[in-house]
Amino acid sequence: MEKYSINIDSLKNLVVExxxxxxxxVSSERxxxxxxxxxxxxxxxxSSKTKPSNISVxxxxxxxxxxxxxxxxxxxxxxxxxxxxxEENNLLLGIKPxxxxxxxxxxKVFNWDYKDEFFNKRVENSVVIGLSCNYQDxxxxxxxxxxxxxxxxxxxxxxxxxxDNNFEVQVVTEKGxxxxxxxxKYFAPLENESPIKDAYPPKFEYLKAKEWLDKNFxxxxxxxxxxxxxxxxxxxxxxxxxxxxxxxxxxxxxxCGRRVxxxxxxQFGLFTKHASGHNxxxxxxxxxxxxxxxxxxxxMDKFDEILCTGCGRCSRGCPAGINIxxxxxxxxxxx
Amino acid sequence: xxxxxxxxxITAFVCNWCTYTGADLxxxxxxxxxxxxxxxxxxxxxxxxxxFILKAFESGADGVLIxxxxxxxxxxxxxxxxxRRRWIFFKDLLDFVGIDESRLHFSWVSASEGKKWVDVIxxxxxxxxxxGPFINYKKTNPLEVTKVDxxxxxxx
Amino acid sequence: MQTVIEVAKKLFEEKKVYCxxxxxxxxxxxxxxxxxxxxxxxxxxxxxxxxxNNLAVYLNRLTKKGPVGVVAKGCxxxxxxxxxxxxxxxxxxxxxxxxxxxxxxxxxxxxxDKENTQIKCKYCNIRTPHLYDxxxxxxxxxxxPEDPQGPLMEKILKMTPDERWEFWKAEFDKCIRCYACRxxxxxxxxxxxxxxxxxxxxxxxxxxxxxxxxxxxxxxFHMSGRCVGCHECERVCPQEIPISLLTRKxxxxxxxxxxxxxxxxxxxxxxxGNYNLSDREDFIK
Numbered sequence: 001m002e003k004y005s006i007n008i009d010s011l012k013n014l015v016v017e018x019x020x021x022x023x024x025x026v027s028s029e030r031x032x033x034x035x036x037x038x039x040x041x042x043x044x045x046x047s048s049k050t051k052p053s054n055i056s057v058x059x060x061x062x063x064x065x066x067x068x069x070x071x072x073x074x075x076x077x078x079x080x081x082x083x084x085x086x087e088e089n090n091l092l093l094g095i096k097p098x099x100x101x102x103x104x105x106x107x108k109v110f111n112w113d114y115k116d117e118f119f120n121k122r123v124e125n126s127v128v129i130g131l132s133c134n135y136q137d138x139x140x141x142x143x144x145x146x147x148x149x150x151x152x153x154x155x156x157x158x159x160x161x162x163x164d165n166n167f168e169v170q171v172v173t174e175k176g177x178x179x180x181x182x183x184x185k186y187f188a189p190l191e192n193e194s195p196i197k198d199a200y201p202p203k204f205e206y207l208k209a210k211e212w213l214d215k216n217f218x219x220x221x222x223x224x225x226x227x228x229x230x231x232x233x234x235x236x237x238x239x240x241x242x243x244x245x246x247x248x249x250x251x252x253x254x255x256c257g258r259r260v261x262x263x264x265x266x267q268f269g270l271f272t273k274h275a276s277g278h279n280x281x282x283x284x285x286x287x288x289x290x291x292x293x294x295x296x297x298x299x300m301d302k303f304d305e306i307l308c309t310g311c312g313r314c315s316r317g318c319p320a321g322i323n324i325x326x327x328x329x330x331x332x333x334x335x
Numbered sequence: 336x337x338x339x340x341x342x343x344x345i346t347a348f349v350c351n352w353c354t355y356t357g358a359d360l361x362x363x364x365x366x367x368x369x370x371x372x373x374x375x376x377x378x379x380x381x382x383x384x385x386x387f388i389l390k391a392f393e394s395g396a397d398g399v400l401i402x403x404x405x406x407x408x409x410x411x412x413x414x415x416x417x418x419r420r421r422w423i424f425f426k427d428l429l430d431f432v433g434i435d436e437s438r439l440h441f442s443w444v445s446a447s448e449g450k451k452w453v454d455v456i457x458x459x460x461x462x463x464x465x466x467g468p469f470i471n472y473k474k475t476n477p478l479e480v481t482k483v484d485x486x487x488x489x490x491x
Numbered sequence: 492m493q494t495v496i497e498v499a500k501k502l503f504e505e506k507k508v509y510c511x512x513x514x515x516x517x518x519x520x521x522x523x524x525x526x527x528x529x530x531x532x533x534x535x536x537x538x539x540x541x542x543x544n545n546l547a548v549y550l551n552r553l554t555k556k557g558p559v560g561v562v563a564k565g566c567x568x569x570x571x572x573x574x575x576x577x578x579x580x581x582x583x584x585x586x587x588x589x590x591x592x593x594x595x596x597x598x599x600x601x602x603x604d605k606e607n608t609q610i611k612c613k614y615c616n617i618r619t620p621h622l623y624d625x626x627x628x629x630x631x632x633x634x635x636p637e638d639p640q641g642p643l644m645e646k647i648l649k650m651t652p653d654e655r656w657e658f659w660k661a662e663f664d665k666c667i668r669c670y671a672c673r674x675x676x677x678x679x680x681x682x683x684x685x686x687x688x689x690x691x692x693x694x695x696x697x698x699x700x701x702x703x704x705x706x707x708x709x710x711x712f713h714m715s716g717r718c719v720g721c722h723e724c725e726r727v728c729p730q731e732i733p734i735s736l737l738t739r740k741x742x743x744x745x746x747x748x749x750x751x752x753x754x755x756x757x758x759x760x761x762x763x764g765n766y767n768l769s770d771r772e773d774f775i776k
Binding site: 067070072079082083086252258267 | 351394395477478481482483484485487488489
Binding site: 006031032035054055064065138206227228230232233234236237238246248250260262265268294317319320321322323326 | 501517518519520521524525536542548549599657663667668669670671673674675687692695696697698699713723727729730
């Protein structure tokens, strides 16, 4: 794996050049709430010490609302038109490992029985620069789900902090290699390696939790786990790996409309309501059971991946203070 | 080259028993009114949920008028009293969010007030024409937000 | 002065309730909601500056199975009384453990300090609640600096209409329609929310500017005269949009125009559910 060095000033100049070439450069906002596309190169912010943003980087690959096609009624019939998909180049800079790792995880479901060209196009057009993480709190548990503070999964290039102004650069994928070649004037040969930080110990043993989940769908435990859940979708929407969506037709005028794909969540009461009126997940405890099972059992059974990166956003944001890391920890110690 | 002069589109929600009948009287009396308003008949102003007003703006209205029976004359006794209270709140909310107050109008027009109806609707149309098109809301239309080229589309 | 655990134990011993909804430590220095079902469970109850949640949101569901005890601060009790005013359950169904409150911390801070209390504490006059079945907790003698509506409300009231539109447009652009604001609000109890109604679709479900304006405005309107100012909606918003400004503006109007404050007395008639022959109509032609 080739390595280089870069300092903060060169990085800033790289950002300036890319913005001039009309690249979309995405970085964390200083407020810590979200990642967003930079309008001004001076706004760029990179830090490994901040806690994960309230909302993940998922929206750049799988936006909260995405028109699939438009239709318009005209004299000679109904015209279908695709939205104009601009040829964009995106640089996602300073992405936490728990965000970047989500991209290959959800790529599997978006390329399973049907290839989601919207998602794939966006991934293709993006270069992801991950950043090693120097933060930990009681909601994080990335080391329990096979990741770590220096995991390069999902990144094309990976920065590890040497100090506040200097980064060790690792090339992870071919795409990353090409990016560095094109912009090589900003990267210097490797000077200092990043001090290796020991990953913090895992909170739980995933395999023990999976074993319990495999056999305990009807267990009374679920009545307590989801008891306080209010049924909003915050956990699903801020999560980097949750990927459920709803497809609806909505209007753009009296003679035209569009079919649009929106985020949806299994925590909503209406998510599983059938047209007959029957709802197999009619109470919140059943819906919460679904969430834990999907993330820690079903996705593993189907795609060999845990549908969770341990970022802890859902727990930090939950209005009712439910901590999914604690729940899986409890489960892993049940027999 | 003559520039097309802006003609506002007004949506008027009118109650069946008073204002709709009053507007009908204006018609049978051959009173002249500007053609910019589209009337939507509801049984009573009490039926009107403010979401209708927002839907009207979303659909391209530059101004909205709501008109019903005078207090104490409501066909259902108290519908317009409930509506009146709601309007006090909704008006304030729209003002707080930056929608000019001259986009939303209210009136009491009875079944015999054909002349008043014409005065009210002409007044509203003139006021909104002065304000200009409701560009803020028009810019929220999805066709303004995403580029679509219907020329390149296929006929289904 | 008795503690919350003492009162809760009494309730279970006298079989007055089948559960008590309160707060329990979350493993850090903050708290999270907790439902105690037995005398033993009550040992886990606490009350302090980090008892942020409004527990009235759970009452609609829990009172269906029997009488419920609830640990509540003044602002939460306004919500409970508001729900009783709106006939969601009866006063007999709920046993209110009123807590003397010394302010709660703004969620984003880790440590409590007089300066970082929530904005609602800055204009609270019900630190000893106005209504309760039993009172617990010690009232500390310190002044929370007064700031009726906060600097952001003042700033918006001074803006021109176009500036206000741009401000709200920038805020609503961020909304992801997670409906956390709706689910955490005790007054949002409709079994089918108007946003979920699809025949016809009044409020666009997509998280576009158009849909977000519609959703937030209609929710604020449905709260007019019913919002108790508990601030939970703003606390839970993942995008940190200042949505409580909208519902609070409606609350300010209710106070100014009608002298009405929701949730102060159990038998007070609701504001928008009623009318007065002398309501203002100077804006009606």
